[in-house]
Amino acid sequence: MKEEKLFAALGGIDENYLEEAARFGARKKRSLRPARVLIAAAVVAALTVTAGAVYVITHQNTKALMETGPNSGGMYPVELDERSLSVIDDTSQDFGTSVTDNSTAVTLDSVMGFQSEEMSVVYLTLTVAPPAGTELTADIQDCGFWEQQPDFFGASSAGGSTTAIDNGDGTYSVMLMYIVMGEIESNRMQLTLRGFGNVSKEVAQGLFDGTREIEVPGTWSFTIEDFQLTEPEMLAFDAALFAGTGIQPCKITVSPFGGTVTIADPSNDVVAAHREELKAICPDLEIDWNQMTAVQLNLLLAEGAVFTEEQTEAICELLDNGTGSSFGGINSIQLQYPDGSTYEGQVVHLSTDEDGNMVVRYIFAAPQDLDQAEALVIEGIQVPLK
Amino acid sequence: MNDNEIIELFFSRSEQAILAASGKYGSYCGRIAGNLLHSPQDREECLSDTWLTAWNTIPPTRPEKLGPFLGKITRNLCLTRLRDQGALKRGGGTVQVALEELSQCIPGGSDPQAAVEQRELTRILDRFLAGLKQEARVSFVLRYYQAEPVAEVARRLGCTESKAKTMLFRTRKQLHDYLEQEGITL
Numbered sequence: 001m002k003e004e005k006l007f008a009a010l011g012g013i014d015e016n017y018l019e020e021a022a023r024f025g026a027r028k029k030r031s032l033r034p035a036r037v038l039i040a041a042a043v044v045a046a047l048t049v050t051a052g053a054v055y056v057i058t059h060q061n062t063k064a065l066m067e068t069g070p071n072s073g074g075m076y077p078v079e080l081d082e083r084s085l086s087v088i089d090d091t092s093q094d095f096g097t098s099v100t101d102n103s104t105a106v107t108l109d110s111v112m113g114f115q116s117e118e119m120s121v122v123y124l125t126l127t128v129a130p131p132a133g134t135e136l137t138a139d140i141q142d143c144g145f146w147e148q149q150p151d152f153f154g155a156s157s158a159g160g161s162t163t164a165i166d167n168g169d170g171t172y173s174v175m176l177m178y179i180v181m182g183e184i185e186s187n188r189m190q191l192t193l194r195g196f197g198n199v200s201k202e203v204a205q206g207l208f209d210g211t212r213e214i215e216v217p218g219t220w221s222f223t224i225e226d227f228q229l230t231e232p233e234m235l236a237f238d239a240a241l242f243a244g245t246g247i248q249p250c251k252i253t254v255s256p257f258g259g260t261v262t263i264a265d266p267s268n269d270v271v272a273a274h275r276e277e278l279k280a281i282c283p284d285l286e287i288d289w290n291q292m293t294a295v296q297l298n299l300l301l302a303e304g305a306v307f308t309e310e311q312t313e314a315i316c317e318l319l320d321n322g323t324g325s326s327f328g329g330i331n332s333i334q335l336q337y338p339d340g341s342t343y344e345g346q347v348v349h350l351s352t353d354e355d356g357n358m359v360v361r362y363i364f365a366a367p368q369d370l371d372q373a374e375a376l377v378i379e380g381i382q383v384p385l386k
Numbered sequence: 387m388n389d390n391e392i393i394e395l396f397f398s399r400s401e402q403a404i405l406a407a408s409g410k411y412g413s414y415c416g417r418i419a420g421n422l423l424h425s426p427q428d429r430e431e432c433l434s435d436t437w438l439t440a441w442n443t444i445p446p447t448r449p450e451k452l453g454p455f456l457g458k459i460t461r462n463l464c465l466t467r468l469r470d471q472g473a474l475k476r477g478g479g480t481v482q483v484a485l486e487e488l489s490q491c492i493p494g495g496s497d498p499q500a501a502v503e504q505r506e507l508t509r510i511l512d513r514f515l516a517g518l519k520q521e522a523r524v525s526f527v528l529r530y531y532q533a534e535p536v537a538e539v540a541r542r543l544g545c546t547e548s549k550a551k552t553m554l555f556r557t558r559k560q561l562h563d564y565l566e567q568e569g570i571t572l
Contacts, residue, residue, distance in 0.1 A: 005504065013527070
């Protein structure tokens with residue numbers, strides 16, 4: 001049988017791929033969907049510009065907070081002692097043109113986060129000093145907390161998102177954010193650094209990868225502060241989250257325990273109505289209400305169309321980069337009205353639900369008679385709304 | 387015990403090598419055997435044969451990556467057993483479905499025009515895998531090398547089954563196109 005021949009030929013593939021698959025599976029076991037992590041990373045980057053210390057809450061976290069309320073097991077902000085990281089092992093891998101980086105120094109500058117039984121969010125800043133002559137790329141891949149399990153492939157960790165800023169002195173400030181389903185149980189984490197440079201002939205050909213297993217001395221004994229975000233504060237951060245996705249041009253200023261969110265482009269009549277509604281909910285929040293538009297985006301965020309698996313595959317077929325987990329690749333989404341007219345919107349989140357259907361979240365900045373729309377058209381595929 | 391230490395035990399002909407190898411990689415190899423073979427007894431025998439084959443192979447072979455090396459032995463033993471039983475296409479739900487999915491990757495032409503040596507085909511597969519994004523590559527290897535069920539692939543990727551299915555569907559189509567581009571007919 002032809003497929004048997006192919007199946008048999010797969011038995012001889014490069015062992016690096018087998019090892020990669022085994023390790024990858026372990027790493028991703030507890031990670032969130034990439035899209036959410038990426039969105040969160042964008043927020044981290046945006047917030048860091050203007051705030052020395054920030055707490056980041058995702059939309060989902062915010063909901064959890066609202067639902068659980070104070071002192072009832074919800075999300076609590078936690079702060080961790082500053083510590084130094086030390087390299088305790090080097091488990092570098094060598095794929096293709098990659099070479100091992102043995103000399104990158106990593107120092108932990110600060111770490112803080114939120115923790116609940118369901119989810120933990122940890123935010124770390126590191127200073128990374130790669131070998132002279134190398135340049136760290138903007139993303140550091142494969143970072144994650146992990147714990148060693150009894151069997152080889154049992155290690156687990158959380159996916160991380162990173163932003164690196166060149167300090168100009170040969171070091172980089174690296175911001176990492178982890179969203180972990182459940183509690184973080186480990187005080188060890190693994191970083192794979194990736195960079196470009198000229199430190200060896202191999203590097204000259206391309207990139208280097210260096211994997212570091214590092215340890216935060218002691219245990220993750222979180223200090224839970226007697227502090228709970230208020231609803232307005234949550235909304236402020238929630239707004240920052242959406243604003244951080246680049247959906248609207250925005251300027252964000254956030255202080256750790258309260259917030260000021262200023263978002264440009266106030267020319268939106270539809271959200272103006274919601275603005276008043278929101279203002280009634282959180283009168284104490286320091287928001288420039290006249291400038292506020294995007295905070296209400298969640299009110300306009302349609303939960304979206306639910307596609308069948310067949311439709312999902314059809315849509316993905318149309319996309320170059322879409323994998324069902326992000327909105328990359330979807331360029332066109334429109335509301336279609338009975339008279340044939342259409343209105344352009346923007347996809348902000350594409351995922352699959354528990355039943356395996358694709359769920360598209362989208363925004364129409366100023367929908368015209370949203371209730372009258374009869375169909376959603378994504379990349380030419382028409383999905384009836386009624 | 388790290389891999390080098392285990393390999394040294396093999397080289398020194400210490401039976402501790404088998405204990406150490408099975409202790410460290412037993413679950414990994416057992417999973418591959420479990421995916422490919424229906425019968426628990428067959429699985430057990432294949433696993434035992436894995437350690438025996440490793441014992442007979444090391445030395446002289448010195449594996450660079452012990453885990454994948456042992457996994458390959460297990461997989462090959464399982465495939466041999468299925469072929470001997472004439473059961474590769476009905477060896478179990480997972481492998482059967484995986485084979486059916488793989489058949490979609492094979493470019494048209496029901497008559498074999500040019501038989502491609504397995505080694506060459508493997509080289510082409512290596513090149514194809516190298517060009518994939520990591521998640522796609524990992525899902526493909528988990529599904530079609532280890533014959534993992536889609537649910538397990540999804541769990542390992544941290545995504546839903548639907549996403550895993552979609553990713554595999556796209557990768558199979560890419561492989562189909564790649565093989566066609568390489569002029570491969572099987």
